[in-house]
Amino acid sequence: MVALNSYITLSWLVPAFPLLGFLITGMAKNRLKNNQAGIIASILVSLSFLMSAFLFFALRSSGQESATVTLFNWIAAGDLKIPFAFLIDNLSVTMMLIVTGVGALIHIYSIGYMHGDDRVNSFFAQMNLFTFSMLLLVMGANYLILFIGWEGVGFCSYLLIGFWFKNPAFNYAARKAFVMNRIGDLGFILGIILLFFTFKSVGFTEVFSQATSMHSGTPLVTLITILLLVGAVGKSAQIPLYTWLPDAMAGPTPVSALIHAATMVTAGIYMIARSSILYNLAPLTMNIMIILGLATAIFAAVIGLRQNDIKKVLAYSTVSQLGYMFLALGLGAYSSAVFHLTTHAFFKALLFLGAGSIIHAMGGEQDIRKMGGLRKKMPVTYFTFLAATLAISGIPPFSGFFSKDLILSKAFENNPLLYILALGGALITCFYMFRLLYLVFFGSQRLSTVHPHESPRVMTFPLIILSILSVFGGFLNIPSLFGGDSRFGEFLNKSIISGITEELGSATEIGLIVSSLILLGLVILYAYRIYVKKADIPVADGVSTNIFSKAIENKFYVDEIYSAVIEKPFGSLSDFFFNKVENKVLDPAVDEVGILTSKLGNLVRKLQQGNMSFYLFAMVAGILLFIIFILIV
């Protein structure tokens, strides 16, 4: 026990490594040559991963459930005391392993992907800064440290989306992401403040130990959970704050893999899972999460059907999968949400890195209509991409099957209608993923100007590792139905208080699985018939006449609506305040006082123009008035 605590005090090393990497690559960015920055950055994140793995084993062998490491007091003002402290428990260790593990692989991949970019050193500095912030987010022992990381990752995301800053559209996308996140963050910080007023602390341990004795449905707790949810909706790109994520694809592809698929966007899920005790007390918020999650899952999947940019398809797919995680959270199946988060981190990072490999090979082309036949030219990319596609589609025994099936069965327990809708979303997912796979890898090459080739080993190595994880990751949590012991869920449930207890009967569950598998198989066949057999290449934008499909192609015009309802009016309001209120009312009002004064002066001045007789008259009149005044009073 003693030994453990002394090891766990070293947990500050986990974020310290990437911070060091940021400082080295940032300071020496004009001196580092070739791949040096990438190698330094990758090594430091890998060290961070090793340290996390070490903490994982230390925590397991200790038998302790959690440990808090306090570094120093950050803010102390009156009764507000916020230590800069880390909480090491099963949930945070899991997240640390994902962040540093997937992070290290993406760093290594980036050495190849970013090779030759003239700001490659800045790129790695920013990636390391991101990893540092993300680790603060998952390791913080109270909501405010979490918030440091929360805003920190948002800022790094801003930097990396706008990495190629010569392009105004990319800069706009970066700002859009930051501002939409900040809208959520305002809700989040207000939630934290209310938490403090309610519990006199923002520390996880203190808050949760007090919350266990509270009644379900307390209005204050409902308000707090809703405010925290606002933050999560912004960060994890749920309706209505999701539109920044597809635009965020402007960043380099490894950024999309790390930040906008595997880690940052899952921060909202982590935060809510962390706050499970509070959310269990707020059924209203839970219902809101079910609705938001399911709506996002289906809505984004539908948009994904008609996207032709490979990264945009994956982006909408991410939004959709995050919706499934929210659905799980809303159902009280927090550990299932985190399990899906984990498998999603594997297969979605893999999909993005695969996409990067494809874009790399296609000379920067991202339109899937112009690809095709890459299966033979890029075998490693093809097989790894196939593994990820099978995983995300929920085909057994790939990882996504276990995690998605868990969520679907929880939905069925709650309400069969939820199950049907969620399954519908899963079928759409399966369709757009196989559409993507068939268009890119099958058929024949449609763009003759490029000569695709397999990516270098530094890029394929991470693909292979991630594909192993995508294939076997599900075995972490084999449900009892298949003779497993749901180990991952049990592990997490030491940190999370689950909101549901019921279990489905195994007959029902087998029935559900079999029927969903048949449907998935049909969808895949249907996609094969359209895109491989008939070689039906989607037509160019604007040609389709069907109103519905046109709406989908245009992402249901949500961006346009936001622009018309929020952005434009905001600009007009700004102009109105400045041109009308400021310059026509407030400023002239002050000038008017000045003008009035000088007019008054002019009036009085006229009395003093050296007219002797007027002076005499005024004097006599004055004396008379004075005498009358005295006589009367």
Place this chain on the structure above:
Amino acid sequence: MILLIILLIPIITGLFLLVLRDPATVRIIALTSAIVNLLITLGLIISVPSASYSVNWDNFMGTQFSLGFDGISLIMLLLTNLLFPFIILSGFTRSHVQIPVLNFLILFTQSALIGVFLAQNAFLFYIFWELTLIPVYFILLLWGGENRRAITLKFFIYTLTGSLFLLFGIIFLFQLTPGLHTTDFSAFNQLHIAAHTQTWLFWVLFIAFAIKMPVFPFHTWQPSTYTMASKQGVMILAGVLTKMGIYGALRFLFPIVPQGVIYWQNTVIIMCLIGVVYASVIAFRQTNIKKLIAFSSMAHISLMAAAMFTLNYYSTQGLLFQVISHGVTIVALFYMVHLIQERTSTLELPHMGGLKLAAPNMAILLLIIVLGSIALPLTSGFVGEFLIIMGLAKLSIWFAVFGGTTMILGAVYMLYAYQRIMLGDKNPALAKVKDIRTLDYFILIPLIAIIIILGIFPQPILNLVEVSVNSMQKLLIPANEVVTLFVR
């Protein structure tokens, strides 16, 4: 005695500078004096728990020349003496126009400001308060930009009008004091003024501070003045002079007219919060970078003013922390603006862009300052604004929501401005622009270091502030007691 030394060092040095010719010597002497004064101030903060100095002035209006300080004065003193070395240092350029006079005026301002913050007597306070206007008037008039005559005149008359109300208030309070009348703050603080008198006296006293800060709708002198002012002029105005308004309000309103404060509390907070949103919204569409930052500063100051009237521990601490944080950030920001103007020879955002390619280091430094300004955690701005929003939330969640809009809107207009200055494709006009020079590093690196260090280790300032907040809380206790009577 040490307070008298702190007060006199700048002005005596300044007078001495007038007989010198060589600009380089003048600058170095001015800088040295400012640094010495900073060191003495730091020594004072660390070691001396209390110090005072007083001389009888033949009892003119019961006035003593008495200096002293509490935690609030100390924060203001620290801010002034911390920023002036940088303000003077920013004048180390090739320009040779009237360097002795300019530095004399700057040091004169510094002395007058120190006087304001140390005066223990309302009349003395008033004298220093008005004294600051004289050198600032000349700095604006002689070194200002386009349209400086009209703008300076407006600034001068506007603030002077406000001050007249204050003078009236001081005389009114003077004749209320018992026995041999006096204008000592200690005597004013003892007054028990009838509640209905306090309700109007509040505005008489507040108007001067509201104009100086400035608070909506008394701000109309500010954007044009900031835009026109020279580099050093705007640094003094935005960094320190606006804090005079906050200091004055803390010094006069809370101890003297506590019931008036409570009576008007919600009105003033709402007024300030309107200012926060109003200024933030306006900032978004400004094309002149200086004007944009002027409105941004107004939004931040309005938030601080709102914090002042929440009358609780968190906000008051946040406010005093933010005094330092905002001062440092805005000075760094305006210095940056000056560097940008030097390189692009414009202040108009639409004419900029692509500067990052020519001056990458400058872009990084500007970005960090912007982050401080939009209160990203681990910058000083976050600590201050978090505490302020917390205090607002204690009063009403809606106050916190509107106050918190700075978080969103600040990000909207600052990042937009950053993009329009720095990002974008190569700008042929900027091909030969030089990145940051050594002098700029000497100014910007320490300021940025303060922004980051105070964001990570805010405790030294919070501890310093704690004393003053406690003393303010003490002042407010009777007010809260009385208010129950008042409401009945």
